[in-house]
Amino acid sequence: MKNSYEVFIKNEEYDNLMSEIEKLIKEVRDTFNKNPELDKLIQDLNTLTECFGKSSSGYSAAGSIGKGLKNGNKIIHIPDGLEEYGDYIKSDVNSKWIKWQVTGKEYLDISCKCYFCTTDITSKKEKVLKVSEEYDSKYIEHLNKVMDVFNNLKLYFTDETNKKISEITQSISGLSSEHINYLKLIKSQVNILLERFNELKNLSFFSLKDVDEIIEKIKRYRIELDFLPNLNTGFTEEKIGKINNSLNDLINKAGILKGKINKQKSLILKRIEKYKKEINNFLKYAGYKYEVNIESKNNEYKMVFKHKDCCKELNNANLYLSYGEKNAFALILFMYETLNKKPDLVILDDPISSFDKNKKYAIINKLFKGENSFRNNTVLMLTHDFDPIVDMVKNFRYKFNEIKTNAYFISNKNGEIIEKEICYYDIKTFIEIVKENILRLDNNINKLIYLRRLYEINDSKGLEWNLLSNLFHKRKEPITDKKINGIKKEVLMEYNEIEEATYKIKEFINDFDYDTELDRLLSNEILINAYIESKNNYEKLQIFRVIKNENSSNDIIKKFVNETYHVDNDYLFQLNPFDYEIIPDYIIEECDNDLIDSGFSIEERSCILV
Incomplete structure (x- = not known):
């Protein structure tokens, strides 16, 4: 269930506690949220780490540092013969100029004149071509990126660090192994700082909920520049000091913070156990061999689904659940989700007709019984299924009294929708209905139809049932099955058999006469x-x-x-x-x-x- 957190965990009490916790850690978060310089620092530090490329060793030749510095800094050290292009090569748009210059090379074979100013360039053609041999726009872009990010961060690096960075980035011969190792050392310290920044920016209930010693955990968030020698400058200390001071203030509130966190953890655990028990009880009583749990994953609470005979989590219900199982579970989850939204009216369109009889009561009971159910909501349930009506109005009405059930039979009569209330005494056994209709109906035809069915349901297919069967087959002379010499044959009913059957039928319809009724049927x-x-x-x-x-x-x-x-x-x-x-x-x-x-x-x- 995608929104398990909102449905099962989040409520007003949860929100209030979370708000109190957020107020306590607000100062630490505000250090970032209200400090654009820190945001710019984090952005530049991330750019620097990106320049190293992706590699488990911490450095990749495919990164901007590898591509921009491997052959030396040709922006500062312009190759011999290309000095007169220096203004272009050192400009802020040098990569665009290189791209334009290289692209224009294909026009040199058209004419001996410059494709820009039309002066003769025959003697300079070799020099023009040398630009594309020494430079390409991507190389310049990578080099610019590296130079810019180190320049943006120079105030955060010590003087000695900046000196060595300059030696590396301005080298004429390119990167050496020593250069790479030194840059990787800087990167490792930058990564520590970024990791700490990220933890502090996301400081919340979730990052502290599993911590027993709150003070020790908060202390570990403090940034100790003494152990980050390349970044240990007065400028860096000024920025980091604000963060550490906010953490010190939070340590002073640690007792209150821990109390709030523990209270929130207790609330969450209580709600998880409550809903887990409710849903698992439903699955158990409905005969489904599955169970659920609500687990914390990636700062979220999600419902997980497992089979009782397997510890593996079922991530895709379509692969494991039958159509009926999916529908039953979806219906219950719909109930919880709907309760969370608090609508004025809930409409259920034939929700249980497709389920087996042994599942129907379990589902209805779950939907309308218990604290977390639709019992206090206005629900319109439309159904072709009579089972829930029998359960809620007749058999278990004492259990459903609290939900104020009103049942109606809806019919379409000549295009008019007619509602007729169904009360306790309207729901009867078939035998009750048969006996009632035999007494109340006007014509004997329908009375006799019902009487025949009464005999059938009572398994009384004797002479009286046989006589009625003959009547409805419109036989002038009633017949019956008899075994003669071990062979079943149809023979005429004897006079005394007809009389005996007539006598029993008259117990219900006192004016019954076979010939009279036959004349009517004919x-x-x-x-x-x-x-x-x-x-x-x-x-x-x-x-x-x-x-x-x-x-x-x-x-x-x-x-x-x-x-x-x-x-x-x-x-x-x-x-x-x-x-x-x-x-x-x-x-x-x-x-x-x-x-x-x-x-x-x-x-x-x-x-x-x-």
Whole structure:
């Protein structure tokens, strides 16, 4: 997680403590921030070290010193025969002049006249060419860079050091091994000074948080010029003295500083342990074999991810985590990040539908339970999944009371969005819904459909279930399966079997009569009227199945009818489809069209766009 520091560590208390620590070390930092001379010194010292090039030995022939001084200083020691070019060679724009002069060489073969003033240069052509043989613009640039930086730093070098630097940079013969060793000695002292400057410019809580002895650590930041002999001048001492004095003042506040740092460390550790425990508990209870830690790296706090069976840090989640694992972890991190931003409204769009049932409760519990969760936020969660509704409104409502859950079923009815509240008593078992609808429905067709399913869910596929099955297959003479001589055969139900089945069905529908109900099912007029007068889409769909006897040519309807037929048993708890429009209007529109195409006359319906 890129912003782990802001999400898990940084809060108001942290900021206040950090501000107090910053005030204590402010004087040291201000020594740099309010001193442009020190900034210029650091810039020049960095330029000097760059002139040595990149090499593990501390010196590279490819650096500006190597390229500018290896053949001697030809700005001071102009080669014989080129003295009259001295004003150009020693000018501030000498490298540009050399480049211009060398580039112009290609025009010499065009004419014997000067390409600048057109005077005859036949006798001087050899001398003109010698300039490019002795000089090139890059050599001059490197030499200028070296001379300029040593000149800028001469006040920081001792007189003896400046004398030797002059001997080296003005040498006619170029660099010797002794010269290089001497310059490397200067560089080593410059590097020490730069390292100390860098530490002091970045002095902060992070550079002191792991130090037991604050005073000793601050003392080690002091710059001791006695051990940097090439830089030990009065001018350098004046600049360095301001830094050392600010450190001495900080030492006097060391006790207070240490107290603030320890308090901040304690706060950070407490927050790390808190969030680490929360996230790892979630991963554990959700069944994910991963764990996290929040570690300090490069003055930052970052979350690291590991598998329980491997100590290796997982830097790329895409290589190790499954789609579901990534989504679950991302959802929880989103929660923490969102809490940190403190929005007025959080919208979760179907956050858990794709997860296994055993993961869903763990995720919902993490999102809405506990101190660090959405429980005190206004959250709109849209979902096709009924599991969280059952958990939060029905099964574990006592656990979710503190978050003031309001659940609504949203449907699109003729293009109008309708909200219907879902309360505790609206969530029922399938058996409760079946028994309730058998009592409340007006026509026996839907009552019998529900009764048949009641027998199925109770695994009571006896005579009564068999009789209803015959009825919905519109058989005038009910049949049943029986084994005759060990062979399963379809035979007519016996009179006493029909009577026994009828008796049991009448326990729920007291006016049931097989022949009467069969006549209704065989009458398209009765079925169509029942379809038109149905009070909800679910009832229409069930009657449609009876009319078409499950033989619709419309693949959309067939698929949805079959899914609806089986979905009733997917959940232990459900909403009553006669109270909540669980069947979308576009499915009923397809049913209407299918019936019309089959020659049935039904009430015209307006086109519904969903």
